[in-house]
Amino acid sequence: MPAVRNVLVVGGGAAGAAVAILLAEGGVAVDLIDSKPDVAVLGSGITLQGNALRVLRQLGVWDEVKAEGYEFDTLGLRAPDPAGTLIAELTDIRTGGEDLPATLGMYRPALARILIERASEQGAKIRFGVEAAALDESRAAYDLVIGADGLRSWTRRQLGIDVEPQPVGMGIWRTFTKRPASVTRTDLFYGGPAYIAGYCPTGEDTLYAYLVEDARDRAGLSPEEALATMRELAGAYHGPWDEIRENLTDPARVNYTVFESHVIDGPWNRGNVVLIGDAAHSCPPTLAQGAAQALEDASVLAELLLRDDALTDALWQEFTARRLDRAKTVVEASLQLARWQLTHERGDVPGLMARVAHLVAEPA
Numbered sequence: 001m002p003a004v005r006n007v008l009v010v011g012g013g014a015a016g017a018a019v020a021i022l023l024a025e026g027g028v029a030v031d032l033i034d035s036k037p038d039v040a041v042l043g044s045g046i047t048l049q050g051n052a053l054r055v056l057r058q059l060g061v062w063d064e065v066k067a068e069g070y071e072f073d074t075l076g077l078r079a080p081d082p083a084g085t086l087i088a089e090l091t092d093i094r095t096g097g098e099d100l101p102a103t104l105g106m107y108r109p110a111l112a113r114i115l116i117e118r119a120s121e122q123g124a125k126i127r128f129g130v131e132a133a134a135l136d137e138s139r140a141a142y143d144l145v146i147g148a149d150g151l152r153s154w155t156r157r158q159l160g161i162d163v164e165p166q167p168v169g170m171g172i173w174r175t176f177t178k179r180p181a182s183v184t185r186t187d188l189f190y191g192g193p194a195y196i197a198g199y200c201p202t203g204e205d206t207l208y209a210y211l212v213e214d215a216r217d218r219a220g221l222s223p224e225e226a227l228a229t230m231r232e233l234a235g236a237y238h239g240p241w242d243e244i245r246e247n248l249t250d251p252a253r254v255n256y257t258v259f260e261s262h263v264i265d266g267p268w269n270r271g272n273v274v275l276i277g278d279a280a281h282s283c284p285p286t287l288a289q290g291a292a293q294a295l296e297d298a299s300v301l302a303e304l305l306l307r308d309d310a311l312t313d314a315l316w317q318e319f320t321a322r323r324l325d326r327a328k329t330v331v332e333a334s335l336q337l338a339r340w341q342l343t344h345e346r347g348d349v350p351g352l353m354a355r356v357a358h359l360v361a362e363p364a
C-alpha cells in the first residue's frame with residue numbers, strides 16, 4: 001500500500017501535474033487545485049532537455065509531446081555580426097538516454113494541456129480557479145499536501161520558510177512567432193547589445209525567440225512600446241534573426257521577465273507538507289533546466305510515496321538526499337553562467353555545460 005491514501009496538490013504546473021499523474025496512476029486519490037482560471041491560454045515556448053523528456057516519457061505523454069514539439073540534437077553558436085556568422089555547432093549530450101533527443105522545443109500551453117489532460121485521465125480531480133487556503137485544515141484532511149505552487153509559493157510562506165527568489169540582475173524579452181525554414185535548432189548569439197540573443201524551434205511552424213539584457217523596470221511600457229523595444233534590440237542580430245524580426249509584429253506576443261533564483265537548503269518538507277519544483281528551487285534559464293528539475297522532483301517523490309507504506313523520516317531523508325544536491329548544483333551552475341555574462345568574464349562555459357549534462361544524464 002502506498003505511503004499516502006490521498007493528497008492535495010497545490011499548483012498544476014509541470015511539477016504539480018507530473019506528481020498528480022504518477023500518484024493517481026499508483027492508486028492514490030489526488031485532488032489538484034490551481035488558482036489560474038484555466039490551463040494556460042497564452043504563453044511562450046519552452047526548451048526541454050533530455051532529462052525532462054525522460055520524465056515526460058515516464059508520465060506516458062512522450063508521443064504527444066513529440067508530435068507537438070520540435071526535436072534537435074545540436075546547438076549553434078553565432079556571432080553578432082552582419083552575417084550572423086555560425087562560429088560553432090556543438091553536439092548536445094542526450095541526457096535522457098540515446099533513445100530520446102537531446103532537446104525538444106515546444107509551446108508552453110501545449111505542454112501544460114497535455115500534462116493536465118493526462119492527470120485527469122489517470123483519475124486526478126482537477127479544479128482551476130481555486131486558490132489554496134487554510135493549510136492547517138488541508139494537512140488535517142489529507143495524508144500529504146504537495147506545494148507545487150511555483151516561485152511565489154503560498155505553501156512555502158504558510159510553512160514559515162522565509163527563503164524568497166532573489167533577482168539575478170538580468171531580464172529576458174521573449175516572443176512566440178513563425179519559424180523561418182532555416183531555424184532547425186537553437187542558436188545562441190553571445191555579445192552585441194544583449195547578453196544572449198537566441199531562439200528555439202517549437203513546432204513545424206513556430207519558434208520562440210529571446211533576448212537577455214540587464215534587468216530593468218519594463219512594467220511601464222505599453223504592449224506596443226514593448227514590441228518596439230524588443231525589435232530594436234533584435235536589430236543588432238542577423239542571419240535567421242532578420243526573418244524573425246520581420247515576423248515580430250504582435251504586441252500581445254511580447255513578454256518581459258526578470259531572472260530570479262533561490263534554493264531551500266534542507267528538507268523540503270515540514271511534516272506532511274512538501275514543496276517541489278519552483279516552490280523549492282529556481283534558477284535563471286541559462287541551462288534550461290528549471291522545468292526539468294521540477295519534473296525530476298515529481299518523479300522521485302512519487303516513486304518514494306508509492307514504494308514505501310508510511311510517511312517516515314527515512315522517506316524524507318531519502319527524498320532530500322536524492323534531490324537537494326542535484327537541484328542545488330543545477331541552480332549554482334545556472335547562476336555561474338549568468339554571473340560570467342554580467343561580469344564579462346570568460347569562464348569555461350562548455351566545460352560547465354558538459355559537467356551539468358553528465359550529472360543530469362544519470363536518472364534522478
Ligand SMILES: Cc1cc2nc3c(=O)[nH]c(=O)nc-3n(C[C@H](O)[C@H](O)[C@H](O)COP(=O)(O)OP(=O)(O)OC[C@H]3O[C@@H](n4cnc5c(N)ncnc54)[C@H](O)[C@@H]3O)c2cc1C
Nearest residue numbers: 011013014015034035047132149150154277278285290291
Ligand atoms: C524566462 C524563463 C524562461 C524559462 N525557460 C525554461 C526552459 O526553457 N526550460 C526549462 O526547463 N525551464 C525553463 N524555465 C523554468 C520553468 O519555467 C520553471 O522551472 C517551471 O515552470 C516550474 O514548474 P512548477 O510546476 O514548479 O511551477 P509553475 O509552472 O510556476 O506552476 C505553479 C502553479 O501553481 C499555481 N499557483 C500558484 N499559487 C497558487 C495558489 N496559492 N493556489 C493554487 N495554485 C497556485 C500557478 O497558477 C501555477 O499554475 C524558465 C523560467 C523563466 C522565468
